[in-house]
Amino acid sequence: MKILVVDDFSTMRRIIKNLLRELGFTNLDEADDGLTALPKLKGGSYDFLVTDWNMPGMTGIELLKEVRANPDTAQMPVLMVTAETKREQIMEAAQAGVNGYIIKPFTAGTLKEKLDKIFQRSAG
Amino acid sequence: MHNEENESGLLEKARLLVTHLENKDKDKADAVLEDLASEREMVLFQEVGQLTRELHDNLSSFALDGDLVNLKDNEIPDAKKRLNYVIEMTEDAANKTLNAIDEIEPVTQGMEASSQELSEKWNKFMSRDLTVDQFKVMASEISLYLDTSSKNSKFVHEKVNEIVMAQGFQDLTGQIIRKVITLVQDVESSLVELISIAGKHGSLNGDGKANKHVDELAGPTVPGVDVEGEVNSQDDVDDLLSSLGF
Numbered sequence: 001m002k003i004l005v006v007d008d009f010s011t012m013r014r015i016i017k018n019l020l021r022e023l024g025f026t027n028l029d030e031a032d033d034g035l036t037a038l039p040k041l042k043g044g045s046y047d048f049l050v051t052d053w054n055m056p057g058m059t060g061i062e063l064l065k066e067v068r069a070n071p072d073t074a075q076m077p078v079l080m081v082t083a084e085t086k087r088e089q090i091m092e093a094a095q096a097g098v099n100g101y102i103i104k105p106f107t108a109g110t111l112k113e114k115l116d117k118i119f120q121r122s123a124g
Numbered sequence: 125m126h127n128e129e130n131e132s133g134l135l136e137k138a139r140l141l142v143t144h145l146e147n148k149d150k151d152k153a154d155a156v157l158e159d160l161a162s163e164r165e166m167v168l169f170q171e172v173g174q175l176t177r178e179l180h181d182n183l184s185s186f187a188l189d190g191d192l193v194n195l196k197d198n199e200i201p202d203a204k205k206r207l208n209y210v211i212e213m214t215e216d217a218a219n220k221t222l223n224a225i226d227e228i229e230p231v232t233q234g235m236e237a238s239s240q241e242l243s244e245k246w247n248k249f250m251s252r253d254l255t256v257d258q259f260k261v262m263a264s265e266i267s268l269y270l271d272t273s274s275k276n277s278k279f280v281h282e283k284v285n286e287i288v289m290a291q292g293f294q295d296l297t298g299q300i301i302r303k304v305i306t307l308v309q310d311v312e313s314s315l316v317e318l319i320s321i322a323g324k325h326g327s328l329n330g331d332g333k334a335n336k337h338v339d340e341l342a343g344p345t346v347p348g349v350d351v352e353g354e355v356n357s358q359d360d361v362d363d364l365l366s367s368l369g370f
Binding site: 007009011012014015018019022053054059083084085086087088089090091094101102103104105106107108110 | 285288289291292293294295296298299341342343344351352353354355356358361365368370
Protein backbone atom coordinates (compact mmCIF):
# COMPACT_ATOMS: atom_id res chain seq x y z
CA MET A 1 0.00 0.00 0.00
CA LYS A 2 1.64 3.21 -1.21
CA ILE A 3 0.32 6.38 0.39
CA LEU A 4 0.85 10.03 -0.59
CA VAL A 5 0.55 12.60 2.20
CA VAL A 6 -0.11 16.19 1.02
CA ASP A 7 0.08 19.16 3.39
CA ASP A 8 1.84 22.52 3.13
CA PHE A 9 3.08 22.29 6.74
CA SER A 10 6.00 19.88 7.02
CA THR A 11 5.28 19.26 10.71
CA MET A 12 1.79 18.01 9.83
CA ARG A 13 3.20 15.76 7.09
CA ARG A 14 5.60 14.29 9.63
CA ILE A 15 2.82 13.73 12.15
CA ILE A 16 0.55 12.01 9.64
CA LYS A 17 3.40 9.88 8.29
CA ASN A 18 4.38 8.97 11.82
CA LEU A 19 0.84 7.86 12.62
CA LEU A 20 0.54 5.92 9.37
CA ARG A 21 3.83 4.10 10.08
CA GLU A 22 2.46 3.37 13.52
CA LEU A 23 -0.54 1.72 11.84
CA GLY A 24 1.75 -0.42 9.72
CA PHE A 25 1.95 1.62 6.52
CA THR A 26 5.58 1.99 5.56
CA ASN A 27 5.47 2.94 1.89
CA LEU A 28 4.88 6.66 2.35
CA ASP A 29 5.60 9.68 0.19
CA GLU A 30 4.79 13.36 0.60
CA ALA A 31 4.05 16.56 -1.31
CA ASP A 32 3.52 20.12 -0.12
CA ASP A 33 0.55 21.08 -2.27
CA GLY A 34 -1.70 19.94 -5.10
CA LEU A 35 0.67 21.11 -7.81
CA THR A 36 3.52 18.92 -6.58
CA ALA A 37 1.17 16.07 -5.67
CA LEU A 38 -0.51 15.77 -9.05
CA PRO A 39 2.53 14.71 -11.14
CA LYS A 40 3.46 12.23 -8.42
CA LEU A 41 -0.02 10.72 -8.48
CA LYS A 42 0.00 10.52 -12.28
CA GLY A 43 3.44 8.99 -12.45
CA GLY A 44 3.65 6.63 -9.55
CA SER A 45 1.08 3.98 -8.68
CA TYR A 46 -0.22 5.28 -5.35
CA ASP A 47 -3.01 3.42 -3.58
CA PHE A 48 -4.16 6.07 -1.17
CA LEU A 49 -4.14 9.86 -0.82
CA VAL A 50 -4.24 11.87 2.39
CA THR A 51 -4.58 15.60 1.76
CA ASP A 52 -5.01 18.93 3.49
CA TRP A 53 -7.44 21.49 2.04
CA ASN A 54 -5.90 24.94 2.44
CA MET A 55 -2.61 24.94 0.52
CA PRO A 56 -0.94 27.46 -1.78
CA GLY A 57 -0.63 26.59 -5.46
CA MET A 58 -3.36 24.01 -5.66
CA THR A 59 -5.75 23.35 -2.78
CA GLY A 60 -6.81 19.92 -1.58
CA ILE A 61 -10.30 20.22 -3.04
CA GLU A 62 -8.88 21.08 -6.46
CA LEU A 63 -6.50 18.14 -6.14
CA LEU A 64 -9.41 15.86 -5.23
CA LYS A 65 -11.35 16.98 -8.30
CA GLU A 66 -8.31 16.42 -10.54
CA VAL A 67 -7.81 12.97 -9.06
CA ARG A 68 -11.44 12.05 -9.69
CA ALA A 69 -11.33 13.46 -13.23
CA ASN A 70 -8.35 11.33 -14.24
CA PRO A 71 -9.36 7.73 -15.12
CA ASP A 72 -6.06 6.40 -13.71
CA THR A 73 -6.72 7.81 -10.26
CA ALA A 74 -10.52 8.15 -10.24
CA GLN A 75 -10.95 5.13 -7.95
CA MET A 76 -8.22 6.08 -5.47
CA PRO A 77 -9.46 6.52 -1.89
CA VAL A 78 -8.91 10.08 -0.67
CA LEU A 79 -8.90 11.11 2.97
CA MET A 80 -9.06 14.81 3.73
CA VAL A 81 -7.36 16.03 6.91
CA THR A 82 -8.05 19.75 7.30
CA ALA A 83 -8.82 22.65 9.61
CA GLU A 84 -11.74 23.68 7.39
CA THR A 85 -14.90 23.13 9.41
CA LYS A 86 -17.58 24.88 7.39
CA ARG A 87 -20.54 22.72 6.52
CA GLU A 88 -20.62 23.86 2.93
CA GLN A 89 -16.95 22.90 2.53
CA ILE A 90 -17.51 19.43 3.99
CA MET A 91 -20.44 19.02 1.61
CA GLU A 92 -18.35 20.24 -1.30
CA ALA A 93 -15.70 17.64 -0.48
CA ALA A 94 -18.37 14.95 -0.21
CA GLN A 95 -19.80 15.93 -3.59
CA ALA A 96 -16.31 15.90 -5.10
CA GLY A 97 -16.03 12.28 -3.93
CA VAL A 98 -13.92 12.37 -0.79
CA ASN A 99 -13.80 9.07 1.13
CA GLY A 100 -13.21 10.49 4.60
CA TYR A 101 -13.02 13.90 6.26
CA ILE A 102 -11.02 14.55 9.43
CA ILE A 103 -10.85 17.95 11.09
CA LYS A 104 -7.71 19.22 12.80
CA PRO A 105 -6.72 18.89 15.56
CA PHE A 106 -7.34 15.16 15.39
CA THR A 107 -6.30 12.09 17.35
CA ALA A 108 -4.47 8.94 16.31
CA GLY A 109 -7.71 7.08 17.10
CA THR A 110 -9.74 9.16 14.64
CA LEU A 111 -7.22 8.57 11.87
CA LYS A 112 -7.25 4.82 12.46
CA GLU A 113 -11.04 4.73 12.59
CA LYS A 114 -11.45 6.59 9.29
CA LEU A 115 -8.78 4.48 7.56
CA ASP A 116 -10.41 1.26 8.75
CA LYS A 117 -13.77 2.48 7.49
CA ILE A 118 -12.39 3.37 4.06
CA PHE A 119 -10.62 0.02 3.70
CA GLN A 120 -13.70 -1.91 4.83
CA ARG A 121 -15.71 -0.19 2.12
CA SER A 122 -13.17 -0.68 -0.62
CA ALA A 123 -12.85 -4.34 0.38
CA GLY A 124 -16.61 -4.88 0.49
CA MET B 125 -6.62 85.76 -14.57
CA HIS B 126 -7.25 85.98 -10.87
CA ASN B 127 -3.53 86.00 -10.22
CA GLU B 128 -2.89 88.75 -12.77
CA GLU B 129 -5.57 90.93 -11.23
CA ASN B 130 -4.11 90.20 -7.86
CA GLU B 131 -0.61 91.09 -9.01
CA SER B 132 -1.60 94.38 -10.70
CA GLY B 133 -3.52 95.30 -7.53
CA LEU B 134 -0.48 94.54 -5.45
CA LEU B 135 1.79 96.53 -7.75
CA GLU B 136 -0.53 99.50 -7.53
CA LYS B 137 -0.57 99.30 -3.74
CA ALA B 138 3.24 98.99 -3.63
CA ARG B 139 3.60 102.11 -5.80
CA LEU B 140 1.17 103.91 -3.50
CA LEU B 141 3.22 102.78 -0.51
CA VAL B 142 6.44 104.12 -2.09
CA THR B 143 4.76 107.44 -2.89
CA HIS B 144 3.50 107.80 0.69
CA LEU B 145 6.93 106.92 2.05
CA GLU B 146 8.65 109.41 -0.28
CA ASN B 147 6.18 112.06 0.86
CA LYS B 148 7.03 111.02 4.43
CA ASP B 149 3.31 110.50 5.05
CA LYS B 150 3.67 107.80 7.71
CA ASP B 151 -0.06 107.40 8.50
CA LYS B 152 -1.01 106.80 4.88
CA ALA B 153 1.90 104.39 4.41
CA ASP B 154 0.76 102.39 7.48
CA ALA B 155 -2.79 102.23 6.15
CA VAL B 156 -1.54 100.76 2.84
CA LEU B 157 0.59 98.19 4.70
CA GLU B 158 -2.41 97.15 6.83
CA ASP B 159 -4.53 96.80 3.72
CA LEU B 160 -1.91 94.55 2.14
CA ALA B 161 -1.64 92.36 5.27
CA SER B 162 -5.39 91.88 5.65
CA GLU B 163 -5.69 90.86 2.02
CA ARG B 164 -3.00 88.23 2.59
CA GLU B 165 -4.85 86.83 5.61
CA MET B 166 -8.08 86.59 3.67
CA VAL B 167 -6.48 84.49 0.95
CA LEU B 168 -4.92 82.24 3.61
CA PHE B 169 -8.26 81.78 5.38
CA GLN B 170 -9.93 80.87 2.15
CA GLU B 171 -7.30 78.26 1.36
CA VAL B 172 -7.44 76.70 4.82
CA GLY B 173 -11.21 76.61 4.57
CA GLN B 174 -11.10 74.86 1.23
CA LEU B 175 -8.53 72.33 2.42
CA THR B 176 -10.62 71.53 5.49
CA ARG B 177 -13.70 70.97 3.41
CA GLU B 178 -11.85 68.63 1.02
CA LEU B 179 -10.34 66.68 3.89
CA HIS B 180 -13.74 66.34 5.52
CA ASP B 181 -15.37 65.13 2.29
CA ASN B 182 -12.63 62.63 1.62
CA LEU B 183 -12.68 61.29 5.15
CA SER B 184 -16.42 60.80 5.21
CA SER B 185 -16.44 59.01 1.88
CA PHE B 186 -13.55 56.89 3.10
CA ALA B 187 -15.34 55.91 6.32
CA LEU B 188 -18.55 55.28 4.42
CA ASP B 189 -17.04 52.56 2.28
CA GLY B 190 -17.12 50.50 5.45
CA ASP B 191 -13.80 48.80 5.15
CA LEU B 192 -12.11 50.68 7.95
CA VAL B 193 -15.20 50.39 10.14
CA ASN B 194 -15.33 46.66 9.58
CA LEU B 195 -11.64 46.38 10.40
CA LYS B 196 -12.14 48.26 13.66
CA ASP B 197 -15.42 46.61 14.68
CA ASN B 198 -14.83 43.00 13.68
CA GLU B 199 -11.52 42.05 12.24
CA ILE B 200 -9.20 43.62 14.82
CA PRO B 201 -11.10 42.13 17.81
CA ASP B 202 -11.18 38.77 15.97
CA ALA B 203 -7.46 39.02 15.34
CA LYS B 204 -6.87 39.53 19.06
CA LYS B 205 -8.89 36.40 19.82
CA ARG B 206 -6.99 34.50 17.15
CA LEU B 207 -3.62 35.54 18.53
CA ASN B 208 -4.69 34.73 22.07
CA TYR B 209 -5.75 31.32 20.86
CA VAL B 210 -2.31 30.89 19.30
CA ILE B 211 -0.77 31.57 22.72
CA GLU B 212 -3.16 29.07 24.27
CA MET B 213 -2.38 26.39 21.68
CA THR B 214 1.38 26.80 21.89
CA GLU B 215 1.20 26.74 25.68
CA ASP B 216 -0.95 23.65 25.60
CA ALA B 217 1.43 21.90 23.19
CA ALA B 218 4.46 22.85 25.29
CA ASN B 219 2.76 21.54 28.44
CA LYS B 220 1.69 18.29 26.79
CA THR B 221 5.23 17.74 25.54
CA LEU B 222 6.91 18.59 28.84
CA ASN B 223 4.40 16.48 30.80
CA ALA B 224 5.05 13.48 28.57
CA ILE B 225 8.80 13.94 29.05
CA ASP B 226 8.31 14.23 32.83
CA GLU B 227 6.52 10.88 32.73
CA ILE B 228 9.14 9.24 30.52
CA GLU B 229 12.16 10.38 32.55
CA PRO B 230 11.62 8.30 35.75
CA VAL B 231 10.78 5.22 33.69
CA THR B 232 13.96 5.37 31.62
CA GLN B 233 16.01 6.21 34.69
CA GLY B 234 14.54 3.18 36.50
CA MET B 235 15.34 0.96 33.53
CA GLU B 236 18.86 2.27 33.40
CA ALA B 237 19.38 1.54 37.11
CA SER B 238 18.02 -2.01 36.90
CA SER B 239 20.04 -2.87 33.81
CA GLN B 240 23.15 -1.55 35.52
CA GLU B 241 22.43 -3.70 38.57
CA LEU B 242 21.65 -6.79 36.52
CA SER B 243 24.68 -6.28 34.34
CA GLU B 244 26.96 -6.32 37.40
CA LYS B 245 25.38 -9.56 38.62
CA TRP B 246 25.60 -11.05 35.16
CA ASN B 247 29.33 -10.26 34.98
CA LYS B 248 29.83 -11.98 38.33
CA PHE B 249 27.93 -14.97 37.01
CA MET B 250 30.09 -15.09 33.88
CA SER B 251 33.23 -15.06 35.98
CA ARG B 252 31.66 -17.80 38.17
CA ASP B 253 31.48 -15.57 41.26
CA LEU B 254 27.80 -16.25 41.91
CA THR B 255 26.44 -18.86 44.33
CA VAL B 256 23.51 -21.01 43.28
CA ASP B 257 21.18 -19.02 45.57
CA GLN B 258 22.46 -15.72 44.16
CA PHE B 259 21.94 -17.11 40.67
CA LYS B 260 18.34 -17.99 41.48
CA VAL B 261 17.71 -14.46 42.72
CA MET B 262 19.28 -13.04 39.57
CA ALA B 263 17.20 -15.31 37.36
CA SER B 264 13.94 -14.09 38.89
CA GLU B 265 15.19 -10.50 38.68
CA ILE B 266 15.93 -10.95 34.98
CA SER B 267 12.51 -12.38 34.39
CA LEU B 268 10.92 -9.42 36.20
CA TYR B 269 13.17 -7.03 34.29
CA LEU B 270 12.14 -8.42 30.91
CA ASP B 271 8.51 -8.15 31.85
CA THR B 272 8.73 -4.51 33.04
CA SER B 273 11.02 -3.60 30.16
CA SER B 274 8.38 -4.62 27.66
CA LYS B 275 5.68 -2.71 29.57
CA ASN B 276 7.90 0.35 29.92
CA SER B 277 8.84 0.41 26.27
CA LYS B 278 5.16 0.38 25.41
CA PHE B 279 4.57 3.24 27.87
CA VAL B 280 7.44 5.30 26.45
CA HIS B 281 6.16 4.62 22.95
CA GLU B 282 2.70 5.94 23.91
CA LYS B 283 4.21 9.06 25.45
CA VAL B 284 6.37 9.64 22.37
CA ASN B 285 3.22 9.48 20.26
CA GLU B 286 1.60 12.06 22.54
CA ILE B 287 4.59 14.31 21.91
CA VAL B 288 4.27 13.80 18.16
CA MET B 289 0.55 14.62 18.20
CA ALA B 290 1.17 17.74 20.29
CA GLN B 291 3.23 19.16 17.39
CA GLY B 292 0.03 19.55 15.37
CA PHE B 293 -0.22 23.02 16.90
CA GLN B 294 2.39 24.26 14.43
CA ASP B 295 0.14 23.75 11.41
CA LEU B 296 -2.95 25.25 13.07
CA THR B 297 -1.22 28.26 14.64
CA GLY B 298 0.58 28.81 11.32
CA GLN B 299 -2.74 29.01 9.50
CA ILE B 300 -4.18 31.37 12.12
CA ILE B 301 -1.13 33.64 12.05
CA ARG B 302 -1.25 33.79 8.25
CA LYS B 303 -4.79 35.14 8.55
CA VAL B 304 -3.66 37.81 10.99
CA ILE B 305 -0.80 38.76 8.64
CA THR B 306 -3.36 39.27 5.87
CA LEU B 307 -5.34 41.49 8.23
CA VAL B 308 -2.24 43.53 9.10
CA GLN B 309 -1.67 44.04 5.37
CA ASP B 310 -5.28 45.22 4.99
CA VAL B 311 -4.85 47.67 7.86
CA GLU B 312 -1.59 48.85 6.36
CA SER B 313 -3.13 49.61 2.96
CA SER B 314 -6.09 51.35 4.63
CA LEU B 315 -3.67 53.50 6.61
CA VAL B 316 -1.64 54.32 3.52
CA GLU B 317 -4.83 55.43 1.82
CA LEU B 318 -5.80 57.53 4.82
CA ILE B 319 -2.39 59.17 4.88
CA SER B 320 -2.50 59.92 1.17
CA ILE B 321 -5.88 61.59 1.64
CA ALA B 322 -4.71 63.62 4.63
CA GLY B 323 -1.46 64.54 2.87
CA LYS B 324 -3.44 65.50 -0.21
CA HIS B 325 -0.85 63.66 -2.30
CA GLY B 326 -3.52 61.69 -3.98
CA SER B 327 -7.19 60.92 -3.86
CA LEU B 328 -9.08 57.72 -3.17
CA ASN B 329 -7.75 55.30 -5.70
CA GLY B 330 -9.78 52.67 -7.50
CA ASP B 331 -12.84 51.58 -5.61
CA GLY B 332 -11.34 52.80 -2.37
CA LYS B 333 -11.21 49.33 -0.85
CA ALA B 334 -8.26 47.75 0.86
CA ASN B 335 -6.98 44.58 -0.77
CA LYS B 336 -9.56 41.94 -0.09
CA HIS B 337 -8.37 38.68 1.43
CA VAL B 338 -6.95 36.38 -1.18
CA ASP B 339 -7.47 33.57 1.28
CA GLU B 340 -11.21 33.18 1.58
CA LEU B 341 -11.12 29.87 3.45
CA ALA B 342 -12.32 29.95 7.04
CA GLY B 343 -9.31 28.12 8.44
CA PRO B 344 -8.96 26.61 11.90
CA THR B 345 -11.84 27.00 14.34
CA VAL B 346 -11.00 29.67 16.94
CA PRO B 347 -13.08 29.81 20.12
CA GLY B 348 -14.98 33.11 20.29
CA VAL B 349 -14.60 33.84 16.58
CA ASP B 350 -17.89 32.86 14.99
CA VAL B 351 -17.79 31.68 11.43
CA GLU B 352 -21.15 31.04 9.86
CA GLY B 353 -21.91 27.39 9.21
CA GLU B 354 -18.99 25.99 11.14
CA VAL B 355 -19.20 22.53 12.70
CA ASN B 356 -17.85 22.03 16.21
CA SER B 357 -16.34 18.58 16.25
CA GLN B 358 -15.37 15.47 14.33
CA ASP B 359 -18.72 13.99 15.45
CA ASP B 360 -20.55 16.82 13.66
CA VAL B 361 -18.53 16.08 10.52
CA ASP B 362 -19.38 12.38 10.77
CA ASP B 363 -23.08 13.17 11.29
CA LEU B 364 -23.13 15.54 8.34
CA LEU B 365 -21.40 13.01 6.08
CA SER B 366 -23.63 10.15 7.15
CA SER B 367 -26.67 12.34 6.46
CA LEU B 368 -25.27 12.63 2.94
CA GLY B 369 -25.11 8.86 2.69
CA PHE B 370 -21.49 8.30 3.71
